[in-house]
Amino acid sequence: MKLNKLIANSKFQLLFVVFIIMSIIFNLQAQNKKNIDSLLKIIKYGKYDTNRVNALVGLCKEYSTSDLEKAKQYGIQGLQLSEKIDFINGMAQCNNKIGTIYYYQGNYSKALESYNKSLKINEKTGDLKGLSGCYNNIGAIHCEQGDYLKAMEYFQKSLIINEKTGDLKGLSGCYNNIGLIYSAQSNYPKALEYYQKSLRLNEKLGNKKVISENYNSIGAILKEQGNYSQSLSYCLKSLKINEELGDKEKIANSYNNIGVIYEEQQIYPKALEYFIKSLKINEELGTKKGISKSYNNIGIIYKEQGRYTLSLEYYQKSLKLYKELGDKYGLSSV
Secondary structure, eight states: OOOOOOOOOHHHHHHHHHHHHHHHHHHHHHHHHHHHHHHHHHHHHHSSHHHHHHHHHHHHHHHHOOOOOHHHHHHHEEEEEEEEOOHHHHHHHHHHHHHHHHHHTTTTTHHHHHHHHHHHHHHHOHHHHHHHHHHHHHHHHHHHHOOOHHHHHHHHHHHHHHHHOHHHHHHHHHHHHHHHHHHHHOOHHHHHHHHHHHHHHHHHHHHHHHHHHHHHHHHHHHHHOOHHHHHHHHHHHHHHHHHHHHHHHHHHHHHHHHHHHHHHHHHHHHHHHHHHHHHHHHHHHHHHHHHHHHHHHHHHHHTTOOOOOHHHHHHHHHHHHHHTOOHHHHHHHO
């Protein structure tokens, strides 16, 4: 699936830029560690109450970009405690977080099961923000499974709630996801329109994580339109933010997209370099969707290089995983 000119007057200037970037990364990592340490203290010394559940939810979120199994365990612990103390909001949050971990792992049936549990609770309590999040997440599952009509239905439900409540963060997510649908349907002008709507809102909010996703999405559209230089520029912007945030899953995705740009320009050694980088991170995280995509793209490069035995090996690995995931869009690309 297909989805430098740096001018410096001296070595010192280049080293200074590198130092600044590394300082940002180390500071963010230190902040994440501080957050985790603070939450672990609540777990260690706190009572078995709602504060403990909230801490477990926080830990689930913190680890969701670096250790999916650990994140899932914290989510499950939070859910079990919520059920024990009858903390309704905690049950909804934990089911939603657990669903997202399953989504990242490519287990869409389990993800949908958890999201629907969260949805039912939010419907009972009338939690509009929770409802919007569930609709959005369920839509994402249908999108991955190639059911774009169903996905759009859920994204629109989420959009209506966010417009009603004035939730700009929620709106930006809906715009981005609707853009994904149009992109999958090859309606690139409409996709770009919605991605840019999302980007404008996220720039107002200063939401770096989602700005990175917007850059990545816009880069993908520009690639489809044959504008490779601008596409690469947006994907590199996305990669820089993801590295600053230490978001491994998104770094892997950026590597993949940069690889695709090089592939389409027939710069196969560079494409292969980035696809392998992406594969290594996805294998580390255990993200089946990312692994299958990397296998497929590596297979494409080996085919173009005339290395047909290796190409077939990677295509077969990709096909096996896409079948396990029930990913119709992925299957169609192999």
